Amino acid sequence: MRPAEKFLVELGISVPDDIDIDAIAYCAGAEVDYRKLVGCEAQIIGRKDKAIIYVQKNARQTRRRFSAAHELGHWHHHRGQSFVCRPEDIGRPIDQTSKNVERIADAYAADLILPRFMITPKLEALDEFSFHELIDLAGTFSASVTATAIRAVRMTREPVILVAHNLFGKRWQWPSVTAMGLSVRSDVDPRSTAFRMLSAEGKLVPPRKEPASYWFERRHIEQFDIRAQSMTTVEGESLTLLRIMDQELIDIYAH
Numbered sequence: 001m002r003p004a005e006k007f008l009v010e011l012g013i014s015v016p017d018d019i020d021i022d023a024i025a026y027c028a029g030a031e032v033d034y035r036k037l038v039g040c041e042a043q044i045i046g047r048k049d050k051a052i053i054y055v056q057k058n059a060r061q062t063r064r065r066f067s068a069a070h071e072l073g074h075w076h077h078h079r080g081q082s083f084v085c086r087p088e089d090i091g092r093p094i095d096q097t098s099k100n101v102e103r104i105a106d107a108y109a110a111d112l113i114l115p116r117f118m119i120t121p122k123l124e125a126l127d128e129f130s131f132h133e134l135i136d137l138a139g140t141f142s143a144s145v146t147a148t149a150i151r152a153v154r155m156t157r158e159p160v161i162l163v164a165h166n167l168f169g170k171r172w173q174w175p176s177v178t179a180m181g182l183s184v185r186s187d188v189d190p191r192s193t194a195f196r197m198l199s200a201e202g203k204l205v206p207p208r209k210e211p212a213s214y215w216f217e218r219r220h221i222e223q224f225d226i227r228a229q230s231m232t233t234v235e236g237e238s239l240t241l242l243r244i245m246d247q248e249l250i251d252i253y254a255h
């Protein structure tokens with residue numbers, strides 16, 4: 001179990017509703033103060049075994065929660081140091097194996113807000129691995145859909161890839177363990193559901209079948225179809241869940 005999950009267990013927290021970040025912070029010797037901040041999203045000032053965490057009051061609730069948890073990550077891993085975290089430092093969905101202090105704090109925050117031991121049984125109980133279910137799950141954990149979807153994709157054995165686009169192309173992707181080695185093309189195909197969602201704020205469309213060539217740039221890949229479901233995020237990007245329907249596509253192209 002990772003440090004944040006261990007801490008939850010020590011505190012006797014076993015259900016999502018009890019993940020009260022302010023109370024957890026208090027137990028770690030930190031007080032969270034929500035106030036208007038200029039030029040940063042959150043900060044922590046620590047001294048000996050006490051800390052004060054400031055979090056941007058104007059942010060969305062899921063964002064405030066993640067930011068406070070991110071600062072608790074700094075408190076756990078980088079005790080004795082103070083941090084001023086900009087919006088781009090917190091919750092960046094890129095390589096979680098990075099040793100960058102911000103990524104380490106993010107990983108701690110994700111473990112605290114979306115702990116594996118609570119998510120596992122819920123993932124197993126899902127009827128279908130789709131955004132409809134993941135949006136529900138995000139609500140259960142008071143987390144953003146993006147953070148929840150990344151967590152779920154990294155835990156499932158379904159052959160899926162989560163990919164985010166803006167109009168300039170692919171921003172990032174997370175393949176599940178069974179789709180590892182597949183890389184979505186770096187541009188956004190105007191025929192794809194991802195492209196259409198970029199101009200449809202707040203929308204979610206049902207999964208649909210599309211030629212794999214809309215998503216991958218590989219020789220002869222047009223012989224395969226994939227299923228794609230896209231939605232727009234509050235950041236104005238499109239988030240797509242790609243399901244590989246054919247094991248052969250993975251066997252040929254995943255390397």
Ligand SMILES: [Zn+2]
Pocket residue numbers: 070071074083084085089090101102105
């Ligand atoms: Zn930080």
